[in-house]
Amino acid sequence: MKGMTxxxxxxxxWVKVLIFLFGIYIILFGHLTPGGGFAGGxxxxxxxxxxxxxxxxxxxxxxxxxxxxxxxxxxxALLFGAVALCGLLYxxxxxxxxxxxxxxxxxxxxxxxxxxxxxxxxxNIAIGLKVGASLFLVVLVLxxxxxxxxxxxxxxxx
Amino acid sequence: MPYALCFLLFVIGLYCAVxxxxxxxIVIGIMVMEYAVNLFLIxxxxxxxxxxxxxxxxxxAGAGGQVTDLFVSSSVDPLPQALVLTAIVISLxxxxxxxxxxxxxxxxxxxxxxxxxxxLKG
Amino acid sequence: xxxxxxxxxxxxLVTAFLLPVFSSLGRKGKAVATVLANFVTVSLLVMAVASxxxxxxxxxxxxxxxxxxxxxxxxxxSLLLLAISVVSAAAMLFSAxxxxxxxxxxxxxxxxxxxxxxxxxxxxSGDIFNLFVFLEIASIASYALVGFGCEHEELEASFxxxxxxxxxxIFVLFAVALVYGNTGSLNMAYISKAxxxxxxxxxLSFAMALFVVGFGLKAALVxxxxxxxxxxxxxxxxxxxxLSGILIKTLGIYALARVVFNVFGVSVSMGWLLVVLxxxxxVAGAFLAIGQEDFKRLLAxxxxxxxxxxxxxxxxxxxxxxxxxxxAWASLAILGGLFHLVNHAVYKSLLFLTSGSVQMSTxxxxxxxxxxxxxxxxxxxxxxxxxxxxxxxxxxFSGFWSKLILVIAAVQAHFYWVAAIIVFVSxxxxxxxxxxxxxxxxxxxxxxxxxxxxNKGSMLVAMVFLACLCGLMxxxxxxxxxxxxxxxxxxxxxxxISYSANVIxxxxxx
Numbered sequence: 001m002k003g004m005t006x007x008x009x010x011x012x013x014w015v016k017v018l019i020f021l022f023g024i025y026i027i028l029f030g031h032l033t034p035g036g037g038f039a040g041g042x043x044x045x046x047x048x049x050x051x052x053x054x055x056x057x058x059x060x061x062x063x064x065x066x067x068x069x070x071x072x073x074x075x076x077a078l079l080f081g082a083v084a085l086c087g088l089l090y091x092x093x094x095x096x097x098x099x100x101x102x103x104x105x106x107x108x109x110x111x112x113x114x115x116x117x118x119x120x121x122x123x124n125i126a127i128g129l130k131v132g133a134s135l136f137l138v139v140l141v142l143x144x145x146x147x148x149x150x151x152x153x154x155x156x157x158x
Numbered sequence: 159m160p161y162a163l164c165f166l167l168f169v170i171g172l173y174c175a176v177x178x179x180x181x182x183x184i185v186i187g188i189m190v191m192e193y194a195v196n197l198f199l200i201x202x203x204x205x206x207x208x209x210x211x212x213x214x215x216x217x218x219a220g221a222g223g224q225v226t227d228l229f230v231s232s233s234v235d236p237l238p239q240a241l242v243l244t245a246i247v248i249s250l251x252x253x254x255x256x257x258x259x260x261x262x263x264x265x266x267x268x269x270x271x272x273x274x275x276x277x278l279k280g
Numbered sequence: 281x282x283x284x285x286x287x288x289x290x291x292x293l294v295t296a297f298l299l300p301v302f303s304s305l306g307r308k309g310k311a312v313a314t315v316l317a318n319f320v321t322v323s324l325l326v327m328a329v330a331s332x333x334x335x336x337x338x339x340x341x342x343x344x345x346x347x348x349x350x351x352x353x354x355x356x357x358s359l360l361l362l363a364i365s366v367v368s369a370a371a372m373l374f375s376a377x378x379x380x381x382x383x384x385x386x387x388x389x390x391x392x393x394x395x396x397x398x399x400x401x402x403x404x405s406g407d408i409f410n411l412f413v414f415l416e417i418a419s420i421a422s423y424a425l426v427g428f429g430c431e432h433e434e435l436e437a438s439f440x441x442x443x444x445x446x447x448x449x450i451f452v453l454f455a456v457a458l459v460y461g462n463t464g465s466l467n468m469a470y471i472s473k474a475x476x477x478x479x480x481x482x483x484l485s486f487a488m489a490l491f492v493v494g495f496g497l498k499a500a501l502v503x504x505x506x507x508x509x510x511x512x513x514x515x516x517x518x519x520x521x522x523l524s525g526i527l528i529k530t531l532g533i534y535a536l537a538r539v540v541f542n543v544f545g546v547s548v549s550m551g552w553l554l555v556v557l558x559x560x561x562x563v564a565g566a567f568l569a570i571g572q573e574d575f576k577r578l579l580a581x582x583x584x585x586x587x588x589x590x591x592x593x594x595x596x597x598x599x600x601x602x603x604x605x606x607x608a609w610a611s612l613a614i615l616g617g618l619f620h621l622v623n624h625a626v627y628k629s630l631l632f633l634t635s636g637s638v639q640m641s642t643x644x645x646x647x648x649x650x651x652x653x654x655x656x657x658x659x660x661x662x663x664x665x666x667x668x669x670x671x672x673x674x675x676x677f678s679g680f681w682s683k684l685i686l687v688i689a690a691v692q693a694h695f696y697w698v699a700a701i702i703v704f705v706s707x708x709x710x711x712x713x714x715x716x717x718x719x720x721x722x723x724x725x726x727x728x729x730x731x732x733x734x735n736k737g738s739m740l741v742a743m744v745f746l747a748c749l750c751g752l753m754x755x756x757x758x759x760x761x762x763x764x765x766x767x768x769x770x771x772x773x774x775x776x777i778s779y780s781a782n783v784i785x786x787x788x789x790x
Binding site: 070071073074077078081084085087088 | 286
């Protein structure tokens with residue numbers, strides 16, 4: 001499969017950037033508006049899936065190859081775990097303790113700003129990375145089911 | 159009444175998963191069941207004419223950062239939505255695994271018909 | 281020493297995602313990954329031992345219940361935590377060598393640790409939806425592990441397991457939704473409080489039925505057992521040991537016991553239901569096992585039968601509490617059930633490991649194609665005999681004590697026919713394990729098996745470790761150990777719905 005017609009290719013090469021950007025927006029503003037890591041990650045992955053549908057699998061793999069995506073997947077999970085564990089280490093407070101956000105933001109100008117939620121955006125970014133990479137992996141692996149990869153796509157959860 | 163419809167959907171999914179012979183149809187049946195449960199969860203938290211449970215600047219009043227009574231009394235229950243999101247993620251994971259196992263099985267046996275895939279018995 | 285409870289979940293989870301990074305570094309990386317995974321399981325074992333006999337509530341992210349998620353460590357949790365870490369440490373040690381025959385070892389280790397993390401989460405969770413999430417993590421990892429070899433039978437078994445397992449999970453999710461709709465809480469302590477206030481209505485009774493079906497599917501109780509005899513033999517041997525040894529108990533029995541005893545409160549009809557399910561599983565599992573020709577399949581059916589003992593013990597205890605209110609009799613029955621759970625975890629995983637060792641040496645699982653392996657595989661033979669003696673119930677070994685307690689409990693509560701069935705099923709168990717000994721280790725050595733050798737190294741260490749435990753488990757009944765390990769777990773179940781008051785009081789203190 002070498003992709004679809006020129007119309008689809010042209011349109012999707014414009015649209016994919018917008019979709020990617022929208023995914024990043026959804027992830028970063030996850031604590032203020034509807035959305036968050038998972039929804040944004042799905043949108044990120046969908047931009048790559050669009051590339052794959054329009055240009056064929058090989059082209060998408062040139063952009064984001066399977067080993068790299070699988071590394072990103074692990075890095076996302078590790079980041080999320082690291083944020084949670086930092087809460088545990090921070091003054092023996094607790095697992096998932098929001099160690100950046102104390103009381104000092106409430107009632108100030110920073111309320112409802114981008115930086116107002118402490119560790120929540122960090123976790124959102126980690127989850128977005130993980131979900132995006134692993135969803136892309138799932139579609140990639142399912143689309144190339146000749147070679148030997150089957151236990152690969154069981155890794156995604158969260 | 160909506161709950162009864164939800165339950166009907168659940169039973170349809172269960173029927174599909176239990177009776178159908180095609181592996182892919184079984185997977186579809188399981189997913190129908192899953193979505194029936196998700197729908198049920200969403201309806202538990204629904205409130206007629208409710209607003210989205212997201213606190214904005216205008217919903218906060220008082221010094222302690224308390225949300226207004228109006229917001230509390232008119233927003234829908236956010237917890238089932240969080241549960242449904244989690245349940246969707248989980249079902250996505252198991253769906254991906256199921257589909258990949260279906261594909262591998264098709265490679266090995268050349269069929270999706272479970273009545274022909276019977277090497278294990280006893 | 282108090283270890284933060286999330287560590288039990290976070291450490292295997294984080295390591296699981298760290299391993300694929302190591303394994304891309306080539307051969308040395310793979311060795312490091314194996315050592316790391318072993319280190320994690322052993323350290324979990326040490327931590328589980330260190331937290332025996334504690335009662336703690338941990339609020340994740342400092343959100344107090346019922347707003348936040350909490351983790352609860354009580355007697356029952358710590359007993360299960362101990363069993364999980366013993367079996368997983370042995371299975372991990374065994375797989376260090378056994379899994380050399382498969383290619384994608386890093387993925388195997390990753391899924392293994394995910395499964396451990398999920399099971400620890402199920403055991404520690406104090407929140408019913410979180411319990412469902414961890415249940416799914418452990419189940420999804422186990423579906424993938426059953427189909428790990430990607431051969432015909434394995435894929436078929438994995439698909440069957442996955443369909444039935446997913447249906448079970450959806451039933452549990454539906455029940456969770458119903459409970460939330462009726463009580464307005466997801467925290468088990470608060471649900472229990474709400475139920476005590478209002479009593480059971482139709483929705484909650486329906487939820488209870490869904491819970492029994494869902495967890496029954498996970499535990500492979502007899503009407504819901506169809507997936508187990510396919511799934512457990514198909515997995516690689518250490519995974520069979522994990523699945524049969526501990527997964528069905530954590531996801532099925534533990535969750536069922538927690539919901540029935542601590543959240544809903546046990547009733548007479550519920551007690552009878554558990555007793556009947558237990559007896560059905562015992563008898564049907566034993567009869568089906570005797571006719572099997574496949575080594576691991578025989579073990580899998582015998583697991584169904586042994587799970588029946590555990591459920592019978594719990595059900596008998598619940599029945600006695602609800603009907604007679606005699607806590608002393610009930611606690612003896614529950615003690616028997618839980619002790620049998622721990623014993624079965626140890627000797628069934630040992631049996632599956634020995635079957636893996638035999639399979640690796642001979643290349644077959646068919647009983648009729650083996651014979652006379654006693655000389656060739658002396659250590660495997662010795663450990664297998666110890667495990668068989670335990671499961672049959674020959675006095676110094678562990679299985680005898682738990683069966684004896686069950687029989688005494690049944691007789692004491694005037695269920696003479698139950699005691700008779702327990703003894704009868706024990707005889708059937710004796711027949712099936714005599715069959716194993718006869719076909720595998722005694723008799724003529726076939727021509728094509730003259731050259732086989734015993735597997736040395738980590739596999740041997742794991743088997744000997746479990747065999748020693750089999751011999752020593754009876755010591756758990758010594759009062760000093762019993763009051764620290766078994767009795768707190770029994771008390772959690774016999775106290776029943778006072779669980780909620782205890783947890784709420786504890787979390788006020790934190």
